[in-house]
Amino acid sequence: MTGPENLRTVNLTVDGIERLVDVRPGETLAETLRERLRCTSVRQTCGIGICGSCTVLLDGKVISSCIKLTELSDGHAVTTAEGLSGPDGQLSPVQQAFVSHAAYQCSFCIPAMTVAVHAAMADPEVRTSTERVREYLAGNLCRCGSYPQILQAVDELVQSHISRGLETEG
Amino acid sequence: MADAIGTDPEARDAIQRVIGTLPFVLDHRVEGMAFGKVVRSTVPHGRLVRVHIDEALHEPGVVTVLTGADIEADPGVREYYGAQRADQPVLAIGKVRYAGEPIAIVVAESQHAAEEAAQLVYAEYQELPYVTSEVAAREPDAPIVHDQWPDNSCGEWRLQHGDVEAGMRQADRVYSATYHSPPASHVPMEPFVCLARWQQDKLEIWTSSQSPYAVHTGMQEMFSLPPKAVRVRTLNVGGGYGSKGQIRIEPMVACAARAAGRPVKIELARDEVFYTIGKHAATVDISTGVLLDGTIVARRININYNAGAYAVTSPGGAGQGLSRAPGPYVVPNVRVDSVATYTNTVPTGPYRGAMTSQLSFAYESESDRIARDLGIDAVQFRRRNLLRKGDLYPTGEALKDLHYDDLLDDLERAIDWATPSDPSGPGTRRGKGVAVIIKNTLTPSRSEAFLALRPDGRIEIRCSSVEMGQGVAITLVQIAADALGVDTDRLVLGFPDTDVTPFDTTTSSSRSTSSMSEALQSAAGDLLDQLTTRAATRWGVQRQSIDHRDGVVVEGDEPRRRAPWASLLAPGESELVGHGVFQTNFGLSRMDPMDVHGPVSVHWHQGGAAAEVEVDTETGVVRILRLHANCYAGRAVSPLRVLKQNQGCAVWGLGPAMFEELQYHDGSVSNPNLSGYLIPSIMDVPIDLTGSAIESSDAFAELHGVGEMAVPAIAPAIANAIFAATGARINDLPLSPERVLAALDAARQAEREDSA
Numbered sequence: 016m017t018g019p020e021n022l023r024t025v026n027l028t029v030d031g032i033e034r035l036v037d038v039r040p041g042e043t044l045a046e047t048l049r050e051r052l053r054c055t056s057v058r059q060t061c062g063i064g065i066c067g068s069c070t071v072l073l074d075g076k077v078i079s080s081c082i083k084l085t086e087l088s089d090g091h092a093v094t095t096a097e098g099l100s101g102p103d104g105q106l107s108p109v110q111q112a113f114v115s116h117a118a119y120q121c122s123f124c125i126p127a128m129t130v131a132v133h134a135a136m137a138d139p140e141v142r143t144s145t146e147r148v149r150e151y152l153a154g155n156l157c158r159c160g161s162y163p164q165i166l167q168a169v170d171e172l173v174q175s176h177i178s179r180g181l182e183t184e185g
Numbered sequence: 186m187a188d189a190i191g192t193d194p195e196a197r198d199a200i201q202r203v204i205g206t207l208p209f210v211l212d213h214r215v216e217g218m219a220f221g222k223v224v225r226s227t228v229p230h231g232r233l234v235r236v237h238i239d240e241a242l243h244e245p246g247v248v249t250v251l252t253g254a255d256i257e258a259d260p261g262v263r264e265y266y267g268a269q270r271a272d273q274p275v276l277a278i279g280k281v282r283y284a285g286e287p288i289a290i291v292v293a294e295s296q297h298a299a300e301e302a303a304q305l306v307y308a309e310y311q312e313l314p315y316v317t318s319e320v321a322a323r324e325p326d327a328p329i330v331h332d333q334w335p336d337n338s339c340g341e342w343r344l345q346h347g348d349v350e351a352g353m354r355q356a357d358r359v360y361s362a363t364y365h366s367p368p369a370s371h372v373p374m375e376p377f378v379c380l381a382r383w384q385q386d387k388l389e390i391w392t393s394s395q396s397p398y399a400v401h402t403g404m405q406e407m408f409s410l411p412p413k414a415v416r417v418r419t420l421n422v423g424g425g426y427g428s429k430g431q432i433r434i435e436p437m438v439a440c441a442a443r444a445a446g447r448p449v450k451i452e453l454a455r456d457e458v459f460y461t462i463g464k465h466a467a468t469v470d471i472s473t474g475v476l477l478d479g480t481i482v483a484r485r486i487n488i489n490y491n492a493g494a495y496a497v498t499s500p501g502g503a504g505q506g507l508s509r510a511p512g513p514y515v516v517p518n519v520r521v522d523s524v525a526t527y528t529n530t531v532p533t534g535p536y537r538g539a540m541t542s543q544l545s546f547a548y549e550s551e552s553d554r555i556a557r558d559l560g561i562d563a564v565q566f567r568r569r570n571l572l573r574k575g576d577l578y579p580t581g582e583a584l585k586d587l588h589y590d591d592l593l594d595d596l597e598r599a600i601d602w603a604t605p606s607d608p609s610g611p612g613t614r615r616g617k618g619v620a621v622i623i624k625n626t627l628t629p630s631r632s633e634a635f636l637a638l639r640p641d642g643r644i645e646i647r648c649s650s651v652e653m654g655q656g657v658a659i660t661l662v663q664i665a666a667d668a669l670g671v672d673t674d675r676l677v678l679g680f681p682d683t684d685v686t687p688f689d690t691t692t693s694s695s696r697s698t699s700s701m702s703e704a705l706q707s708a709a710g711d712l713l714d715q716l717t718t719r720a721a722t723r724w725g726v727q728r729q730s731i732d733h734r735d736g737v738v739v740e741g742d743e744p745r746r747r748a749p750w751a752s753l754l755a756p757g758e759s760e761l762v763g764h765g766v767f768q769t770n771f772g773l774s775r776m777d778p779m780d781v782h783g784p785v786s787v788h789w790h791q792g793g794a795a796a797e798v799e800v801d802t803e804t805g806v807v808r809i810l811r812l813h814a815n816c817y818a819g820r821a822v823s824p825l826r827v828l829k830q831n832q833g834c835a836v837w838g839l840g841p842a843m844f845e846e847l848q849y850h851d852g853s854v855s856n857p858n859l860s861g862y863l864i865p866s867i868m869d870v871p872i873d874l875t876g877s878a879i880e881s882s883d884a885f886a887e888l889h890g891v892g893e894m895a896v897p898a899i900a901p902a903i904a905n906a907i908f909a910a911t912g913a914r915i916n917d918l919p920l921s922p923e924r925v926l927a928a929l930d931a932a933r934q935a936e937r938e939d940s941a
Contacts, residue, residue: 039297050296055212056205058423060374061455065859068374096205110203117195117825119202120833121654123374123423126205153868156859158374158424159654160836162867163874164829 375423
């Protein structure tokens with residue numbers, strides 16, 4: 016090994032704030048976000064991109080940060096669950112819906128679940144159908160089984176999109 | 186005045202839960218902390234000839250490398266631990282007993298450095314024959330897992346009630362079958378994680394555990410420390426389900442910190458979680474003698490639980506299973522033999538619905554098979570035999586507070602039992618099934634609680650119940666508020682900390698809502714009593730004239746005098762503490778394992794499930810159309826949280842019913858991650874997923890835990906629905922398409938033979 020860590024600096028915009036961070040070659044985005052930038056909402060459960068606990072948005076698209084190399088994210092924008100709330104701590108509609116429906120138990124997977132729902136609700140093809148959003152969440156596992164409450168939260172968001180859509184058309 | 190029980194207050198940390206700032210041990214750091222990575226055995230059984238650590242020691246960033254030999258050589262460490270039988274070495278000593286067993290720990294400056302160096306540690310083994318099946322391990326020439334237990338016995342229990350031989354002779358028919366449940370894994374989303382720090386002779390532990398006091402006791406024993414020299418703290422637990430209920434990775438982390446001379450944190454990778462603890466595979470032989478009218482007259486059950494390589498809770502757990510095996514039925518003649526057996530597999534322990542799911546799959550599958558053969562409706566067969574108030578259970582105790590008729594009514598209603606399933610398309614069949622179960626709760630056990638009145642008028646709850654998503658934190662706030670007659674916002678609750686919060690046996694066995702609420706009520710009584718005495722003394726009046734209203738002491742009917750509670754604290758007095766204890770002093774652990782007789786449980790848990798399925802008869806794929814889970818709750822502290830627990834039980838139960846299985850190839854786990862070990866996703870769960878809590882009409886009814894009652898009913902309810910749809914009976918879990926197809930073929934074959 017050349018030097019203990021052989022670090023390289025990358026530029027990430029995390030939740031709207033530009034960060035210069037030194038990372039190892041081969042370091043995953045999940046590790047960088049958790050261990051170097053202390054984003055506690057990003058959690059690693061499987062390490063192979065299946066469980067969804069490490070879900071973040073990269074330039075607005077859903078990814079599993081545990082299988083994304085940080086170096087390949089250089090210059091890109093990352094949104095974590097914490098970044099979904101407003102700068103004043105105001106909850107996003109997705110977050111508010113999860114709180115209102117008590118869509119959590121142990122809550123380890125929940126922040127990442129809100130990121131996936133957020134992305135689904137940004138997709139005009141998806142956001143007007145609870146069933147489509149449900150399919151969107153197939154890659155976010157919740158072992159406690161809070162799925163019924165999560166679907167209730169989703170349904171509320173979908174209904175509000177449908178009624179807003181109707182208003183626009185009208 | 187408070188009336189918090191029966192309402193649904195939001196979790197106080199709901200926003201943190203959703204946005205991701207809820208504290209977990211995973212996020213905890215201390216100064217000077219190093220990181221540990223565990224090196225594991227690659228063979229299922231072998232003499233450990235030598236562990237090579239030199240290369241790893243010279244890697245950059247490595248602080249130390251620890252092996253079993255180092256721990257054995259340290260006179261300050263008891264190198265074996267175990268909740269019920271100290272048979273598990275911190276790191277393998279002399280031999281390895283399963284593939285995945287820890288053999289060394291690399292401690293380094295960073296997680297990455299520890300992981301890199303760990304790859305350079307390797308061991309030489311002299312491989313031994315291994316055994317993974319609990320049945321094979323009981324054969325006379327089976328490989329011996331522990332020399333001290335040459336028959337591989339990890340616990341043996343017997344229960345006899347009436348005369349089972351005579352009962353079988355009296356029966357018109359006797360039905361016999363063998364059922365098998367495979368090993369499974371808890372898969373908490375948060376892995377096992379622990380941080381240990383030694384400060385002089387005091388050991389501090391932060392751990393993701395359901396049982397801080399089990400860790401506290403275990404650490405005292407391991408390092409010969411007095412109670413005050415060990416401090417255990419927990420934060421939120423990211424899912425437990427039984428996996429975090431005993432001492433687990435804490436011995437490794439504490440030993441690593443001791444060797445490194447600085448704080449060490451270990452967070453297991455997902456495959457390591459699979460290698461740490463799992464669910465008991467079990468083989469259950471069941472014979473049932475019945476009269477032609479459906480009355481059960483005798484039942485004979487042999488249970489063999491696969492303990493894995495180390496005892497954990499299996500010696501006692503086999504007894505817990507024994508007491509639940511006859512099912513929620515009146516059976517006048519019973520014999521149950523229950524054993525746990527060592528094998529060269531991952532150690533096993535309580536798994537939500539602990540020790541019970543393996544049995545209910547047997548007895549509730551038999552209920553439907555027998556009912557159909559006798560031409561009796563499956564629900565009616567159950568009603569003919571159900572335990573009701575005052576009935577004698579095979580343990581010899583007359584049971585009270587039984588609600589199986591209500592549970593069955595609810596299941597019938599939920600699944601619309603009286604109406605046949607809608608017709609399905611070609612190549613598919615639909616059917617409905619139900620199941621009910623009985624389960625004791627951990628007895629004897631003890632819960633203690635303090636309620637500390639502070640000068641600011643708030644009351645701090647100090648107890649060691651662990652919040653792991655079940656909602657125990659807000660549940661205890663509701664209970665304490667009602668016991669004190671104040672609003673919930675007067676109450677403060679922190680995390681368990683053995684320096685601050687008193688003893689509690691464990692947050693498991695669905696005991697906390699019940700036991701800790703009893704302790705809190707007793708603490709509330711004590712605090713109110715002390716406040717009454719102080720007020721009476723201050724005002725020079727009789728105690729009887731003192732009353733409490735919403736945190737204020739009053740004297741007289743139209744209060745002549747009033748004083749807020751906090752004003753009764755002396756100047757400079759930091760708090761006034763009420764103490765409460767709830768303790769049970771009987772149960773299985775006080776009985777002769779070969780002659781179980783007497784009260785086993787402080788109360789009995791009752792649950793059920795109903796399922797409707799559609800079976801594709803070409804592919805064997807089963808679609809679950811609807812699922813309903815219920816339980817007896819006594820009184821629901823929060824109807825919404827009870828619903829979430831029932832639905833959670835249904836989702837949980839779906840996994841082992843339909844696809845979860847820890848697979849072994851050549852003695853090693855072949856699917857130690859979520860790519861090969863599937864857990865239910867949102868797409869596996871039926872949209873029609875409902876739950877009910879049966880509540881008592883008594884306003885003071887005992888509270889019952891609700892966290893796992895429906896779990897053991899899920900697999901048999903689904904298996905019974907498949908049976909109703911197709912006539913195919915499946916005796917092995919999971920109910921995979923391959924098994925369904927094989928059972929369909931067998932059913933068709935049987936039909937042909939019948940008509941021939």
